[in-house]
Amino acid sequence: MLTSVDPDVIRALGDPLRLRIVTLLARETLCTTHLVEETGAKQTNLSNHMKVLREAGIVETEPCGRYTYYKLKPEVLAGLSEQFAELAASARTAAENKRACP
Amino acid sequence: MLTSVDPDVIRALGDPLRLRIVTLLARETLCTTHLVEETGAKQTNLSNHMKVLREAGIVETEPCGRYTYYKLKPEVLAGLSEQFAELAASARTAAENKRACP
DNA sequence: CACTGGTATCAGTAAACAATGATGTGAAAG
DNA sequence: CTTTCACATCATTGTTTACTGATACCAGTG
Numbered sequence: 001m002l003t004s005v006d007p008d009v010i011r012a013l014g015d016p017l018r019l020r021i022v023t024l025l026a027r028e029t030l031c032t033t034h035l036v037e038e039t040g041a042k043q044t045n046l047s048n049h050m051k052v053l054r055e056a057g058i059v060e061t062e063p064c065g066r067y068t069y070y071k072l073k074p075e076v077l078a079g080l081s082e083q084f085a086e087l088a089a090s091a092r093t094a095a096e097n098k099r100a101c102p
Numbered sequence: 103m104l105t106s107v108d109p110d111v112i113r114a115l116g117d118p119l120r121l122r123i124v125t126l127l128a129r130e131t132l133c134t135t136h137l138v139e140e141t142g143a144k145q146t147n148l149s150n151h152m153k154v155l156r157e158a159g160i161v162e163t164e165p166c167g168r169y170t171y172y173k174l175k176p177e178v179l180a181g182l183s184e185q186f187a188e189l190a191a192s193a194r195t196a197a198e199n200k201r202a203c204p
Numbered sequence: 205c206a207c208t209g210g211t212a213t214c215a216g217t218a219a220a221c222a223a224t225g226a227t228g229t230g231a232a233a234g
Numbered sequence: 235c236t237t238t239c240a241c242a243t244c245a246t247t248g249t250t251t252a253c254t255g256a257t258a259c260c261a262g263t264g
Contacts, residue, residue: 014116077190088179097130
């Protein structure tokens with residue numbers, strides 16, 4: 001069975017800045033201040049994007065004093081990887097599987 | 103080195119309808135008429151989305167008489183799968199890799 | 205050649221969304 | 235207790251972007 005890719009997760013990753021954030025978080029766990037430094041985005045803007053990533057289940061927060069650390073949820077990324085692998089495998093067989101013109 | 107995910111490809115897949123189209127095309131090669139049937143979207147709308155997918159390099163066209171068949175490029179999906187796998191692997195090690203508060 | 209049907213392009217509109225500024229909350233530090 | 239700093243929320247603005255209708259194009263058919 002072909003488990004389709006979760007639209008919400010992909011949509012959350014569809015924004016360039018958010019994708020950049022995810023790439024940064026794949027290297028190390030960071031707090032908002034660090035992310036502001038790294039991306040050059042305003043704090044408010046970043047906070048909005050982090051909310052989207054949080055609600056999509058891609059990151060989780062870990063409060064540490066008055067800082068908030070963000071860490072990726074590796075399972076989610078691994079799940080995406082697997083789903084795209086399935087899609088790719090299915091697409092290979094679909095090449096000769098052409099539906100007739102109506 | 104961490105090869106980041108291609109933002110253009112992800113952005114193209116970020117739309118729910120386009121993701122649905124990709125899932126459909128993973129099963130069989132279809133022309134616009136079929137996709138109109140399957141999705142219920144208008145022909146014009148669909149044609150726009152196919153243009154986005156084409157320009158992102160996700161699908162390629164194969165003219166067949168007056169029909170245009172669309173087929174997925176499995177390498178692109180496989181590439182995504184690999185890149186997300188790398189991100190996931192990196193994210194697992196990043197969990198303990200916490201940058202100090204400023 | 206005229207006609208039909210499949211598809212792409214164009215222009216306009218409506219809706220979604222990213223970015224910004226102002227403000228509120230809550231935790232440490234003096 | 236007051237101040238400071240990190241972060242979140244709210245309201246607003248501006249830009250993308252998805253959708254629609256009209257139209258043009260191109261291939262097969264009579």
